[in-house]
Each structure stands twice: as C-alpha cells, then as structure tokens.
Amino acid sequence: MASSSTSSSNSPCAACKFLRRKCMPGCIFAPYFPPEEPQKFANVHKIFGASNVTKLLNELLPHQREDAVNSLAYEAEARVKDPVYGCVGAISVLQRQVQRLQKELDAANADLLRYACSEIPTGLPVPPSLVSPMGTYQRIEYGRRVGNGGNSFYQPSGMPVPYPPPWTTNNLTGDANNPSGDVDQREGGESSM
Incomplete structure (x- = not known):
C-alpha cells in the first residue's frame, strides 16, 4: 500500500x-x-x-x-x-437567450401593469356618454379585429350599457308610428327643426 x-x-x-x-x-x-x-x-x-x-x-x-x-x-x-466559434459561440447563444427572456419579461410586466391598472377603482361613476354602445360580444370582437390583432389579452370593461344603442329602430321613442326614432318630433307630426 x-x-x-x-x-x-x-x-x-x-x-x-x-x-x-x-x-x-x-x-x-x-x-x-x-x-x-x-x-x-x-x-x-x-x-x-x-x-x-x-x-x-x-x-x-x-x-x-x-x-x-x-x-x-x-x-x-x-x-x-465548436471549432469555428469556440467560446464566442457559447457567449452569443447565451446573449440571445438573455435578450429573448428580457423581451418576455418586459411583455409580462406590461401585461401585469395593464391588468393592475384596469383593476384600480376610481370611485367615480362612468358617465353614460363614455359607456360603449356595443355589447360585450361586440367589444370582444372589435378588440380582436382592431388594435389587439388577436395576439394580446383583451379584457372588456364589464360595464353594462344602461340603454340600447341609438341606431336600432324605435329605441328612443318606442313608437311604432315613428320609424325614424326622432326624439324632437312633437305631437301632430310637426318637427322642431
């Protein structure tokens, strides 16, 4: 031994x-x-x-x-x-990985910020003029077609519309004899214009 x-x-x-x-x-x-x-x-x-x-x-x-x-x-x-690149190749791969992960982190932080901001209550009621006349399904479809491109998360406001959209027939007066839905029309068929 x-x-x-x-x-x-x-x-x-x-x-x-x-x-x-x-x-x-x-x-x-x-x-x-x-x-x-x-x-x-x-x-x-x-x-x-x-x-x-x-x-x-x-x-x-x-x-x-x-x-x-x-x-x-x-x-x-x-x-x-790696006879061609050696340690520089390994460094480049790691740098690209860091850049990709940084972009993912930035996107996640942006999504988190958007989500956090949409959850902050303002304490003020939403004026009816600012409420979207579109229904929830229409808002989602609009968000998919415009702006979001279907790639990002779209969160509808969830605020109910207190009245139907003005462009639907007979919504404002409810009068079957008034197909135009003109609010300013007075009795007797006279218009205020």
Whole structure:
C-alpha cells in the first residue's frame, strides 16, 4: 500500500505524461494540470500548444497562473466542441437567450401593469356618454379585429350599457308610428327643426 501512495505522489502531471517527459519537481504545469485530468491538458495543448502555454505561464505572476490556466482550459474545451466559434459561440447563444427572456419579461410586466391598472377603482361613476354602445360580444370582437390583432389579452370593461344603442329602430321613442326614432318630433307630426 505504501508503494501505491508513493507512486501516486510521484506520478507525472497530465502535461508531462501527455508530452512523455519526466515531470521535474519545479514543473510549471504540475500545479494546474493534475494527473487525474488528462483531457484538460490535451485540449489546451491541441489549441494553444505546450510551448505557448509555458511562455504565457512564465510571464505571469504565480498568483495569476491558476486563473490563466482555467481560462485557457475553458477556451480550449469550447474550441474543441465548436471549432469555428469556440467560446464566442457559447457567449452569443447565451446573449440571445438573455435578450429573448428580457423581451418576455418586459411583455409580462406590461401585461401585469395593464391588468393592475384596469383593476384600480376610481370611485367615480362612468358617465353614460363614455359607456360603449356595443355589447360585450361586440367589444370582444372589435378588440380582436382592431388594435389587439388577436395576439394580446383583451379584457372588456364589464360595464353594462344602461340603454340600447341609438341606431336600432324605435329605441328612443318606442313608437311604432315613428320609424325614424326622432326624439324632437312633437305631437301632430310637426318637427322642431
């Protein structure tokens, strides 16, 4: 058992093993490419080359090297998965997803605001002149045809119309002899005009 622990502590780092060289005690790769992660160095070597990585790590301060190796490993893995775009492709996909989700959130907030504003009671009665002469079904159909395009939620006001529309026959006078429904017509057939 002691020999297995000795051999694991003396095993070369993933970089030296990949390059088939002896791992020296001051190996610059050893702290960042452990023997348990051989694919990490294989990707970095394939994309950047061992000599370039060695030069880069030697130019950096020791406390910066780990971040640099992690960045190189991430970029190399992304480039292996997507040779054309690499990590830029992944970033673009995520940015488009964020933009799409932001638009959905904005639309949901706008719908919520519209709904909240329609629920706020004003405490004032609606003047009859402002009440729509259309029935509920007609308001819904009008909302589908005009303005909403059938894509957004249409909520009718729900206010009942206190009188029938003026353009229906005989609504105002209820007089069968007066088909025009003229309110100003006086007895005897005279008109006030």
